[in-house]
Amino acid sequence: MLPKFDILTDEQINKIHENSMRILKEIGVEFSYDPAIEVLKKHGQRVEGHRVYFDPDFVKEMVAKAPSQFTLHARNPEHNLVCGGEDIIYMPGYGAPFIYEADGVKRDATMEDYDNFVKLAGASKYMHMTGGTVVEPTDVRDEIRHLDMAYSHIVNSDKCFMGSSSGYEYAKDTIEIAALLHGGMDVIREKPALICLINSVTPLKYDDRMLGGLMAYAETGQAMVIASLVMSGSTGPATMAGALSLQNAEVLAGITLAQCINPGTPVVYGSTSAVTDMSTGSLSIGNPENALFTSASAQFARFYGVPCRGGGGLTDSKTVDAQAGYESMMVLFAASTTGVNFVMHTAGILQYYMAMSYEKFMVDDEIAGMILRYLKGFDCESEEKMAFDVINTVGPGGHFLTQKHTRKNFKLEFYRPELSDRQSFDGWSKESLDTNQRAKIKWQEVLASYVPPALDPVVKEKIESFIEKRAKELLNK
Amino acid sequence: MNTIFEEIKDAIVDGDEDLAVELAERVIAEKADPVQAVQLGFIKGIEEVGASWISGEAFLPDVMMAADAMKAGMDVLEEVLAAGEGEGAYEDKGKIVLGTVAGDIHDIGKNIVGALLTSAGFKVYDIGIDQKPEDFVKKADEVGAKILAASSLLTTTMKSQKVLIEYLVEQNIRDQYKVIIGGGPTSAKWGEEIGADGWAETADEAVLLCKKLLG
Ligand code: B12
Numbered sequence: 001m002l003p004k005f006d007i008l009t010d011e012q013i014n015k016i017h018e019n020s021m022r023i024l025k026e027i028g029v030e031f032s033y034d035p036a037i038e039v040l041k042k043h044g045q046r047v048e049g050h051r052v053y054f055d056p057d058f059v060k061e062m063v064a065k066a067p068s069q070f071t072l073h074a075r076n077p078e079h080n081l082v083c084g085g086e087d088i089i090y091m092p093g094y095g096a097p098f099i100y101e102a103d104g105v106k107r108d109a110t111m112e113d114y115d116n117f118v119k120l121a122g123a124s125k126y127m128h129m130t131g132g133t134v135v136e137p138t139d140v141r142d143e144i145r146h147l148d149m150a151y152s153h154i155v156n157s158d159k160c161f162m163g164s165s166s167g168y169e170y171a172k173d174t175i176e177i178a179a180l181l182h183g184g185m186d187v188i189r190e191k192p193a194l195i196c197l198i199n200s201v202t203p204l205k206y207d208d209r210m211l212g213g214l215m216a217y218a219e220t221g222q223a224m225v226i227a228s229l230v231m232s233g234s235t236g237p238a239t240m241a242g243a244l245s246l247q248n249a250e251v252l253a254g255i256t257l258a259q260c261i262n263p264g265t266p267v268v269y270g271s272t273s274a275v276t277d278m279s280t281g282s283l284s285i286g287n288p289e290n291a292l293f294t295s296a297s298a299q300f301a302r303f304y305g306v307p308c309r310g311g312g313g314l315t316d317s318k319t320v321d322a323q324a325g326y327e328s329m330m331v332l333f334a335a336s337t338t339g340v341n342f343v344m345h346t347a348g349i350l351q352y353y354m355a356m357s358y359e360k361f362m363v364d365d366e367i368a369g370m371i372l373r374y375l376k377g378f379d380c381e382s383e384e385k386m387a388f389d390v391i392n393t394v395g396p397g398g399h400f401l402t403q404k405h406t407r408k409n410f411k412l413e414f415y416r417p418e419l420s421d422r423q424s425f426d427g428w429s430k431e432s433l434d435t436n437q438r439a440k441i442k443w444q445e446v447l448a449s450y451v452p453p454a455l456d457p458v459v460k461e462k463i464e465s466f467i468e469k470r471a472k473e474l475l476n477k
Numbered sequence: 478m479n480t481i482f483e484e485i486k487d488a489i490v491d492g493d494e495d496l497a498v499e500l501a502e503r504v505i506a507e508k509a510d511p512v513q514a515v516q517l518g519f520i521k522g523i524e525e526v527g528a529s530w531i532s533g534e535a536f537l538p539d540v541m542m543a544a545d546a547m548k549a550g551m552d553v554l555e556e557v558l559a560a561g562e563g564e565g566a567y568e569d570k571g572k573i574v575l576g577t578v579a580g581d582i583h584d585i586g587k588n589i590v591g592a593l594l595t596s597a598g599f600k601v602y603d604i605g606i607d608q609k610p611e612d613f614v615k616k617a618d619e620v621g622a623k624i625l626a627a628s629s630l631l632t633t634t635m636k637s638q639k640v641l642i643e644y645l646v647e648q649n650i651r652d653q654y655k656v657i658i659g660g661g662p663t664s665a666k667w668g669e670e671i672g673a674d675g676w677a678e679t680a681d682e683a684v685l686l687c688k689k690l691l692g
Contacts, residue, residue, distance in 0.1 A: 097632045097662040106664075136662075142633040201582060234537075234585050278536040280679065281589040354661060 001086040002377040004302075004339035007295045012241075013303055019245035020252060024054035029204045029253040033211035036257055043260050052253070059252050062259040068305045069341075070223060070266035073191045074129075075181055076158035076453065081128055083195075083223070083268065083341055084307035088375070090346040090368050091131035092121045093312070094162075094197065097138060098355040102440045104319060109135035109356065115152050116447060117348065120361055122157030123450045126368040127347060132162025132197070134348070135356050143474040146170040147467045150177045154463060158453040162344075165196035165213030165224070172216045173470055180462050185220065192266055195223040197344070200250040202228055202235040206257075214254070218261040225309045225342065226254035227270025230293075231283055234276040240289065244296055247273045255306065268342050270309035271297035274352075283352045286315040286327025291334035298339035311335025312345030313364035316352050320359045320436040324350065328360075329367050336371045359439035362446075366419040373415035384409075418442070479509050482517035485550065489522025492542025497550035504554065511557045519547050523596045531681070537589065544592040570598040571691040572622035576608035577660075578637035583630035586660060586680070590626065593680040599687060610644035617654060624687060629660040638663070639671040655690045659683060 008016070028051045031037055037047055046053040069084020081089050099109050117134040121127040130153050140148050146164035153161035154177070163174035178194045179185040188194070198214045201207050206214075217224045228250040230236035232243040255267050274283060274290040284290075294310040301308030312335070313328035328349075335343055347364035348356040379385045390405040400406045419438055421428055433441075481500060488496040497519075504514045526543040529535035575591050577584050584606050591601045604616050613625045629635045638658045645651040655674040658667070668676030675690060677683040 136632045138632050207582065231585070276537075276585075278538070279530075279533065281537050281585055 002337065002375050004086075004298065005337065006299050007292065007338060008299050013299065016241060016245050016248060016300075017303070019241075020248040021056040021059065023204070023245060023249040024059060024253060025056055026053070027204065028053040029206070029250065031206050031211060031257075033206070033208045033215075035215060036206070036211045039260050040257065054253060054256065059256050062256040062263075063252060063304050063306070065259045065263045066255055066267045066304075066306045067264060069307055070192060072129075072160045072195060072223060073182065073188070073193045074158060074160040075154070075455070079129070079159045081160055083266070085341070087341055088336055088372075089128045089342050090372075091127055091129045091162075091344060092117050092134045092347050092361065093345045093349040093353070093356050094131060095133045095136060096349065096353055096356045097136040099135065100318060100350050100355040100357045100360075102320070102357075102359050102436055106355070108138040110139045111137040111148060111152070113137070113356070114149065115156055116358070117356065117361065118152050118156040118161075119447060119450045119452065120358070120365075120443060121347075122159060122452065123446050124347075124365050124368075126365055126372055127159075129160040129162075130157045131344065132164075141475065143477070144471045146174055147177070147470055147474075150174050151463065151467055154181055155455055155460070156452045158455075160193070160195075163194040163196045163217075163222070165198055165210065165217070167209045168212030168216050171196065171213040175216060175220050175222055177463055177466060178222075180466060181459060189221045192221060192223045195225065195266075195268070195342075197270070198224050198226045198254060200226075200228045200254060202230050202250060203246060204250060206254065211257075214258060215261060218258045218265045221262060221265055223266040223268065224258065225268040225270040225344070226251055226258065227272055227309060228254075229271075230273040232273065232275045232289065232293075233278055234281060236273070240292060243273055244293065244300075247271055247293070247297070248300055252304075255304075268307045268309045269297065269301035269304065270342075272310065273297075274314075282316075284316050285352045286317070286323070286331065288330070290314060291331050294331060294335045294340060295338035298335070298341075301341075302339060307341040308339065309342040309344060310340045311343050313347050313349060313360070313367060314345060314352075315350060315360075318351050318355075320350075320357060320363055320439060324360060325363060325367075325435070328364055332364070332367055333371055333374075336375060358443045359436050362419055362439035362442050363435060366417060369418070370415055379413070479513070481507070481509055482514055482521075485514060485518025486522040486525070488550075489519055489543050489546050490525055492526075492539060492546050494542070494546040494549045497546040498553055501550040501553035505557055511554050511562055514554065515551070515558070519550055520598060523547050523598075527593075527596045537592075540596055541589070541592040544595040548595055569600040571624065571687065572600045572602065572617075572620055573624040573626055573687060574602045574604060574613050574617045574620070574622045575626040575628070576604040576613060577606040577628045577630075578634050578641065579607055579609050580637060581629050581631055581634035582606045583628070583660070586630065587628040590628065590659065590680045590683045593684050594626075594687060597684045597688070599684075610641040613641060614645070614648070614650070614654075623653075624655045624657060624690060626657045626659070626683070626687075629658070629663060632662045635660075635663055635667060638667075638673070642672050657683070657686055657690070 040052050041047050072081045113135045114137045118130045121130040164170045182188050228247040230243045230247045236243040236246045273293040274285045277284045297310045298308045314331040315324045315327040317324035348361035350357045485500045530540045591603045594601045627638050657675040658673045665676050675686045677686045
């Protein structure tokens with residue numbers, strides 16, 4: 001793996017850190033959920049109403065309890081993932097309510113789309129897990145969506161996935177399901193199998209639903225991403241340093257709470273901060289500022305000794321065009337080369353998280369493959385790799401195409417694109433397909449040939465009956 | 478022409494809330510014509526800002542600060558305007574109750590819609606986030622608003638827009654209001670499905686929509 005580079009100087013890190021600490025101490029953070037207030041009060045933090053004023057030393061002490069890395073367990077142990085250190089984890093987009101089709105049609109996402117994206121991620125060589133809320137399945141009643149979504153991840157793939165964080169009750173359901181899959185609550189308490197997304201409400205708030213989710217995951221030792229999305233210019237200051245300080249304060253407050261509930265519980269420092277388009281007010285994510293926030297967050301996570309979530313194949317484009325490609329590459333590349341460990345939204349996102357696109361998924365999958373290759377860097381470990389002998393054999397003026405060394409090594413060293421077109425003009429012009437059109441053919445092929453890994457029928461049956469029972473209870477409420 | 482009107486216009490263009498209030502107070506103290514203060518001062522200013530926003534020269538902070546300044550100044554003049562002082566009567570383009578529906582706390586889009594409606598001459602009553610149907614109706618009755626504007630950013634809270642309309646039907650007051658909806662995951666189709674009177678994708682379209690509904 002390539003060394004990760006820093007974008008902030010030590011002095012800048014210290015300035016921003018101190019600024020965040022001052023925000024936590026003097027301005028404080030609002031927690032609407034009473035049980036969370038109780039926990040922080042018990043730990044000696046000053047509370048006025050729902051506002052908590054943090055003691056900086058206490059924050060440092062609690063953040064230090066979080067592990068610098070942890071393993072997420074998949075039902076197939078080959079897909080277990082280390083989150084932290086040098087590792088990077090890619091997965092599909094999260095939470096989009098719409099599908100944008102190749103021809104520009106916009107429609108509501110459904111459960112069928114959900115299953116399809118889980119399968120595409122399952123089939124992908126570059127998606128390490130199948131993500132969570134890969135689209136909002138709008139045709140499923142929201143009381144039971146979390147159950148159907150978890151089920152989809154379990155039956156369509158054997159990779160790790162994310163669970164619901166929408167309130168204590170739904171979070172608990174998802175954790176129960178993971179426990180059934182892995183052989184009991186005791187098992188997953190030792191070996192975390194689920195991770196969820198907890199978001200602050202910028203500026204400086206955490207709401208009931210999110211905190212309920214946080215408590216359920218922290219109590220059972222499951223992992224969570226604690227993230228802040230500052231829209232610089234609207235929900236946060238328009239200066240980069242100010243927005244980063246605000247984000248940092250919020251994330252540290254969340255991590256502190258999680259560590260109060262269960263010291264040592266695995267958390268990931270999350271950032272999706274980006275900028276506001278100052279003409280329309282919309283969020284804008286495919287830009288250098290987002291790349292900078294992402295890289296700075298990775299550096300802050302290293303500074304605090306926790307893994308980092310950020311970045312993705314992020315774009316403001318509405319279709320799979322050049323803008324979608326260059327923006328996505330910029331943000332994913334920045335995230336990957338500066339040390340982000342957990343990349344939600346790696347593949348599929350269009351228009352600032354509003355839509356998923358099958359074609360975009362395939363484009364981002366290609367981008368992910370290219371970057372993973374880049375991250376491997378140069379291999380100088382053996383004589384063979386240094387290739388002196390074969391250079392000697394060929395000598396001045398020859399060529400390497402007929403060397404055994406070549407035949408063996410190009411397969412090991414070259415990234416082979418699956419979507420990009422490297423043909424001649426004549427070759428390409430037989431069909432003249434652009435990336436969008438090729439991607440459409442490609443995902444249909446992948447889906448058609450995908451066979452989900454078998455699941456133990458006994459386990460499957462247990463999970464199904466749990467879901468059936470809970471669905472009845474929730475729908476009759 | 479009284480130079481104070483010019484000053485008011487400039488204060489609005491600058492988005493200077495304090496100055497707008499101060500000038501409005503001077504209008505009353507000096508017994509200047511309040512209707513002219515509105516027309517030649519506040520409205521002229523906001524129209525200028527609106528025009529430069531549409532042409533891409535001004536940005537959201539310009540428009541939103543101008544709208545805030547206008548609102549603050551107009552509040553000061555409210556009484557004398559209501560008393561019918563001044564040449565001719567001033568009337569706003571219409572009153573609108575705006576809020577984010579129950580269960581939803583997203584408010585940036587709503588705030589922008591509010592600012593642009595204000596700058597287009599509507600009187601906007603923003604009731605905030607996480608609001609139940611009763612809250613919309615209560616405010617509308619209090620101020621005599623004809624449009625209820627409901628924002629939702631989540632697929633799970635869109636149904637609260639439907640609930641709002643159902644509530645109006647249940648209370649037999651559906652015909653007293655126009656209901657318009659908006660927010661990221663909503664669509665024209667959703668608007669039709671729930672029987673809303675209008676949907677808009679962006680804040681400037683929301684202005685056109687309100688003009689159409691009240692025009
Ligand atoms: C910022 C943001 C937040 C902030 C909100 C801060 C705030 N003060 O508003 C925070 C972090 C708090 C947040 C929380 C959550 N969010 Co959020 N959020 C967003 C985000 C990134 C931007 C929203 C925004 O402000 N856009 C900018 C404004 C200007 O656009 P707009 O609101 O659409 O408004 C325009 C138009 O729609 C229209 N309009 C708006 N209202 C109205 C009303 C009328 C009457 C009319 C006519 C027009 C109109 O005019 C506006 C100007 O042009 C969106 C993604 C996105 N790109 O939209 C996700 C998004 C909406 N959030 C989402 C989710 C899931 C959540 C959470 C559940 C947690 C989470 N996983 O992030 C919580 C829910 C909290 C709750 N109970 O409401 C999802 C929703 C998916 C779905 N199921 O529908 C989205 C799409 C992101 C995603 N892909 O996951 N969020």
